[in-house]
Amino acid sequence: MALSEQKTMKTADILSEFRASFFAMSRLASLPWTFVEDDLLSNESSEFISALLKQTCLHPLCRRFPPSVRFRRMFLSELIRREAADCDPLDELYDALAEVLGAEEETECYKSYFLPGGGAVSLLENVALISEGTTGLVTWEAALYLAEWALDHRQVFAGRSVLELGSGAGLTGITICRSCRPHSFVFSDCHSTVLQKLRENVRLNALSEQTSPAARVHELDWTTATEDQLAEIGADTVIAADVVYDPEVAVSLVKLLSKILSRPSTQVQPEILICSTVRNPETYGGFKQQLENAGIHHEVMTGAVSSVFPYNRLAAIELIKLYR
Template sequence: MGKQEVNKHTWKMALSEQKERKPEDILRDFRASFFSMNRLASFNWTFLDNELQSNKSSEFISELLKQTCLHPLCGKFPPSVRFRRIFLSELIKREAAGCDPLDELYDALAQVVGVEETPLCHKSYFLPSGDAVSLLENVAVISEGTTGLVTWEAALYLAEWALENPQVFTGRSVLELGSGVGLTGITVCRSCSPVRFVFSDCHATVLEKLRENVRLNGLGGGKSPSVTVDQLDWTTAPEEQIRRIRPDTVIAADVVYDPEVAGSLADLLLKILKCSAAAEILICSTIRNPETYGGFKLRLEAAGLGHQVLTGPVGAVFPYNRLAPVELIKVFRVQDA
């Protein structure tokens, strides 16, 4: 069974399981999808419609509001104005067809109607512990000449993999390449007990947002783990900088999307392994363009690097599009294999 078929099978299984889920589970799912600004089409509206038809009561919508727009986290780290407006409009449409009007629903909508949209928003992702990783992101997928100001599927997948494989990070010094807004790294810091974590990127605006998100989630400031945010240019990074970091584990997510940077990344990974031979390198990619991704693997081979695809089920912790093919590989020097 191919990777895409596995993802489709997983998605169908998840939909099947939803049919037998309890109201409190559905409320938790709505909360997770709302705060991560997941696609509205992915919400379990069928359960809501059935609930309203069965009970003719607004009680479930009232509870739903408490878990979303009226949740304390929404006051502190709100999703975008447009997303909240559309979400509330969807609730009102269904409430009008199934039960009596709920004043607090219309009050919540009144708070976002007419409010000007900003280029920034917050997305929050709930960890198994119940705590949330909250990130300041750009609303637009591409802004200020970079795609690094939003969270991508491979970052979410790698974070889920890390939650299931904490031993790869526990007690180790970890370097993340192309950290973006920081979802994977912050999850590792909050849940996997590294002794040191180095976030890195090369884009000035991304680094600024990354530092803000690190602070937002209570990392740094002398707390454990030791956390730094470094500028790291793959084409010019000196060996001295790599030796200073001396990582035990290196991770990267959704960094293989541009053929022009594939060679620079391969050269950097070789440099890291020369400076820190025992480093464990994990690269996670959403395969949007098989030709580009295949080209990256050829550049690894040309640099004397091999790779192993890491397979196996990964628990669904965060809501995101699981139909997108994602691959996680471990990179190593061929002579060390």
């Protein structure tokens, strides 16, 4: 392969990395800024900056589902700071900055995650990590990991009825609906504000009870859910991400999982997958012990997942499969 072709491929990869990180609002320090500086120094032109703007602030998706005003302002400021001194100023760069300098900060913003087959999952999320007494209004690492695992194991969901516990903003479930061909998908949560945001995100991504797969949002309180309610949902596969963060919540979750697994022996047991970011080993260990006490065994699902979405890959994330 010619050197020019290699450079073109590398440039395309860098632009793709910037696009994914920009729309997911990744930490600015994690972006490949060194490539920008090297390109500006070697070419002494703003051609790459112009191409980068087209993949970020000037991308059509940014008009429809823009990241936060603060993030865009910081991103553009970083680009301007790295512009080579002997390059002609790029008008579109300064125009883009002027636009966000005059915009008001909001409590909500959009994050978008690009799928391998094309298209993106776009979510309305809260800017604050904790808002209105819940962490369910943002996307966490375990949800992204579980979505990547699902993309690598699409057969687990194809043609099946899936229930997601604690769906939050909806990233994992929407990814599965868009890419894994389930028969139906039930998103669930119990916090009223989370449910409202979840319904909006499901709609934003063109999913409904009338689409294929049929997708609906269900209010499900783990402390009061009955076996009849769960039987009505009738899930073949049950998933959850980042739901083991509090000892009291873990107690309710284990009781719910026991009900889900209490089908008659003549019926096939649902496949249950729980993905967790292990922030507190004591809390997570307590959850596993409660599972064992309830007669629920687990298997740790090992093996790397394909790198699809940008997130902190140094986080301690574990995916377990439950069975009786």
